Each structure stands twice: as C-alpha cells, then as structure tokens.
Amino acid sequence: MKGRTILLDHLNGREAAALMLDGRLEDLLIASDAPAPGTIYRAVADRPVKGQGGMFLKTPDGNAFLRQIKGMAPGDELLVQVTGYAEDGKAIPVAHRVLFKSRYVIITPNAPGINVSRSIRDEERREEILALVHDTVENVPHGIILRSSCEVAEDEDIAEDLLSMLSLAEQVLNDEGTGPETLIEGDAPHLLAWRDWVEPADVVTQAGSFESHGVMDAIDALETARLELSGGAYAYVEPTRALVAVDVNTGNDSSLSAGTKANFALARELPRALRIRGLGGQIVLDLAPMPKKDRRGFESALKTALRSDGIETVLVGWTPLGHVEMQRKRARLPLAQALK
Incomplete structure (x- = not known):
C-alpha cells in the first residue's frame, strides 16, 4: 500500500489511531486509563520533597509531582498540566506552565508575543498569517504560536481555531473553583491524530480498518x-x-x-x-x-x-x-x- 494513510479505529475496546506510510506503521496512539498528556488540573500543593526541589500535589487522579516550586507552600492552589505518563507507582508528572494546543495554534499564557513556525519558510505566507492574526484578535495578553500546518490551511479555519483556543484559555485561566479538579482532559487518539498528523493523507474511519490495513500485523511484529x-x-x-x-x-x-x-x-x-x-x-x-x-x-x-x-x-x-x-x-x- 503506497502513500500516507491515517486509520481511526479501536483496539481492545480502546480508541486508537495509526499512521501508515507506504504500508509501514509510522505512529500509533492508544487511549488508556491514565491521565493523558495535556490534561489540566486545578491542583493543591501537598508536601515538598527535600533535596529534589519539587512538590507533591493533590489532583483528582492522585498525586502529581511538580519541579521548580520556588515560593510555593502546602495548601496553595495552582493550575498544572500533565506532561507525560508516570512510571508504575510514581506520581503524575506535571508542569506549572500550561499550553493550549490545537491543529493550527498554540496559546501560551503569560508569554505574550506572536510567532510563526520556522518550518514555514515562505516569507509571503508568513506575513499573510501574521496579518490574519492581527485582523482576528487585538490586545491578546497571551502568546500565540502559529503551527506549521498553517502554511496550507484556509485562513478562515486558522481564525476559527485561534478564537476557539483563546476562548478555552480564558475559560480555564479565569476559573474560580476551589480544590482539586480536572479542568481539561488531554486529547484522545482520534483528536490527537487530527491535531498532529497534518500532512496530506487518506483518512480511514471504518471499524476493522486496523485489521484490513495491516496495523494488527505490525503490532504483532x-x-x-x-x-x-x-x-x-x-x-x-x-x-x-x-x-x-x-x-x-x-x-x-x-x-x-x-x-x-x-x-x-x-x-x-x-x-x-x-x-x-x-x-x-x-x-x-x-x-x-x-x-x-x-x-x-x-x-x-x-x-x-x-x-x-x-x-x-x-x-x-x-x-x-x-x-x-x-x-x-x-x-x-x-x-x-x-x-x-
């Protein structure tokens, strides 16, 4: 099978996505019960870890561990984002700096500025993208990163994505709740595939596509x-x-x-x-x-x-x-x- 193919299916009852290139498995995403990277919590500082410069936090999914805790005390509430998967028996790794990432844009709170991916080398297109952002929003207190997928995207799709992510960021950052709570769950495999596998590809969504397109054989290997x-x-x-x-x-x-x-x-x-x-x-x-x-x-x-x-x-x-x-x-x- 020649070409690039994205397959959206389920594996053992879990949502899964596979990327095939010329019939070879290039990437594989499988949902799990663990908190997915990108999940944002309102967490509560629990206890510092002496000698490691970190703090254990309370979250709805159990203990999390945050490094670089200068000025933080037990009982403090803060927003944190899951950065990866924890090893068995260890706390969830989180970061204090939260990002709001979508197909075309990344919103970076408390880091103002507009940046276009360096992968976009066409200077005329870069200027068009910057002009689109300025025409769409004004006086944004957050940073905006325009991803490489913007190079061939429709301007209206970029603008819609930008406004949606800015709205989501404002909703989370202005949350007035208290105590440990999950504010945003990390993206599931099908959404991750849409977000990150942006190069042109055939998309197959039929149930059983993993079997018919060789994904199961690749997993067995x-x-x-x-x-x-x-x-x-x-x-x-x-x-x-x-x-x-x-x-x-x-x-x-x-x-x-x-x-x-x-x-x-x-x-x-x-x-x-x-x-x-x-x-x-x-x-x-x-x-x-x-x-x-x-x-x-x-x-x-x-x-x-x-x-x-x-x-x-x-x-x-x-x-x-x-x-x-x-x-x-x-x-x-x-x-x-x-x-x-």
Missing part, C-alpha cells in the same frame, strides 16, 4: 524486541525496569565499515522504533564497533532523525565504555501496557 535495519544489520530494543537497552549488531556483514553502517542505520530508525513502542525515560545504546572518528557523524545523523520525531529527546553523550546515553520524555504509554 512489535512483540519481538528485534528491529531490522538496512544492509542486513539488526538491533534489539528491550525495556527494563531502569532503562531501555538498545543493542546493535552487524549481521552477516564482515566488512571494515560494517559497524559504522549498522550504527547509522540505527540512527535513522531509532526514533520510529521508540515512538511506536511508546518507550521513553533513560535509553542506552550499545553500538556496534566503529572508529571514534565516526562518532560525530553518528551524533549528527541521530539528532537529525530526532528533530523530526516530535517527542523531546536529549542526547546526553558517550560513556567510558562507548555507549550512548539519551533521555526521552515519557510522552507515550509503553505499548505492552497500553494493550492490556
């Missing part, structure tokens, strides 16, 4: 830790309690450059492999042997692949044993857990 790479190389992507271990092998290639080729192939495939498996946290790469002179090129290839991934990932560096350490946001629930 993810039950093995083995990741096939180009040139006959392969890797094993294995989550443990402490971290995600990635082991790279050259396969049958015995040439002098086999290790370098296998490692560069991993750099291109790793973001997708982590994304569709829902893996984050600490990641350690046990690469195939390659000359130290090739390390910089490998880092560049990996960073390029990560930039187009959309999930915040930091390349920490090299260990004395030659492993590569990364820290990746837990923006997805691990696939094995989501399928339960």
Whole structure:
C-alpha cells in the first residue's frame, strides 16, 4: 500500500489511531486509563520533597509531582498540566506552565508575543498569517504560536481555531473553583491524530480498518524486541525496569565499515522504533564497533532523525565504555501496557 494513510479505529475496546506510510506503521496512539498528556488540573500543593526541589500535589487522579516550586507552600492552589505518563507507582508528572494546543495554534499564557513556525519558510505566507492574526484578535495578553500546518490551511479555519483556543484559555485561566479538579482532559487518539498528523493523507474511519490495513500485523511484529535495519544489520530494543537497552549488531556483514553502517542505520530508525513502542525515560545504546572518528557523524545523523520525531529527546553523550546515553520524555504509554 503506497502513500500516507491515517486509520481511526479501536483496539481492545480502546480508541486508537495509526499512521501508515507506504504500508509501514509510522505512529500509533492508544487511549488508556491514565491521565493523558495535556490534561489540566486545578491542583493543591501537598508536601515538598527535600533535596529534589519539587512538590507533591493533590489532583483528582492522585498525586502529581511538580519541579521548580520556588515560593510555593502546602495548601496553595495552582493550575498544572500533565506532561507525560508516570512510571508504575510514581506520581503524575506535571508542569506549572500550561499550553493550549490545537491543529493550527498554540496559546501560551503569560508569554505574550506572536510567532510563526520556522518550518514555514515562505516569507509571503508568513506575513499573510501574521496579518490574519492581527485582523482576528487585538490586545491578546497571551502568546500565540502559529503551527506549521498553517502554511496550507484556509485562513478562515486558522481564525476559527485561534478564537476557539483563546476562548478555552480564558475559560480555564479565569476559573474560580476551589480544590482539586480536572479542568481539561488531554486529547484522545482520534483528536490527537487530527491535531498532529497534518500532512496530506487518506483518512480511514471504518471499524476493522486496523485489521484490513495491516496495523494488527505490525503490532504483532512489535512483540519481538528485534528491529531490522538496512544492509542486513539488526538491533534489539528491550525495556527494563531502569532503562531501555538498545543493542546493535552487524549481521552477516564482515566488512571494515560494517559497524559504522549498522550504527547509522540505527540512527535513522531509532526514533520510529521508540515512538511506536511508546518507550521513553533513560535509553542506552550499545553500538556496534566503529572508529571514534565516526562518532560525530553518528551524533549528527541521530539528532537529525530526532528533530523530526516530535517527542523531546536529549542526547546526553558517550560513556567510558562507548555507549550512548539519551533521555526521552515519557510522552507515550509503553505499548505492552497500553494493550492490556
């Protein structure tokens, strides 16, 4: 199957969305019982965590943990937003800075200014988008980010989305309630797909489309830790309690450059492999042997692949044993857990 296809279906009774590119699974979203990233709470400060610079908060969904709590005291009420999924037995990760994100715009309270995505390089279109915003709203106290999807969108759709998100932001920010409460729930998979998968695609909404379009076969293939790479190389992507271990092998290639080729192939495939498996946290790469002179090129290839991934990932560096350490946001629930 050629082309880009978005499939909206259900998996084990849960809402799910899949993105296929030329018949290969590129992304997968599955609803869960855990609070979704983007959820906004009115929370109550509970108790500080000495030595970590954080505070446990009370929310309707249990304890949350907030870093950087300068000036906060137990009993204080504040707005926080879920930033990712918590590990088993740990508090929900939240941030004090809330964002209101939609298909075309992101509203950033207390950070005024209008910015157009740098992905839009057509200067004439950038000016048109800025003019549209100024014609639509005046004296907005919040920041506005115009997303890359605005480049080919209809102006009336952008304006409608902008007004809707500004209204939502005002409603939440001016809420006068008290005590722990969920003010906005994070977007479910079908809405997330509409919001973030904005490139042209065929959209299939029929029940059973996962089965008929190969998504179920792709998910079944993810039950093995083995990741096939180009040139006959392969890797094993294995989550443990402490971290995600990635082991790279050259396969049958015995040439002098086999290790370098296998490692560069991993750099291109790793973001997708982590994304569709829902893996984050600490990641350690046990690469195939390659000359130290090739390390910089490998880092560049990996960073390029990560930039187009959309999930915040930091390349920490090299260990004395030659492993590569990364820290990746837990923006997805691990696939094995989501399928339960």
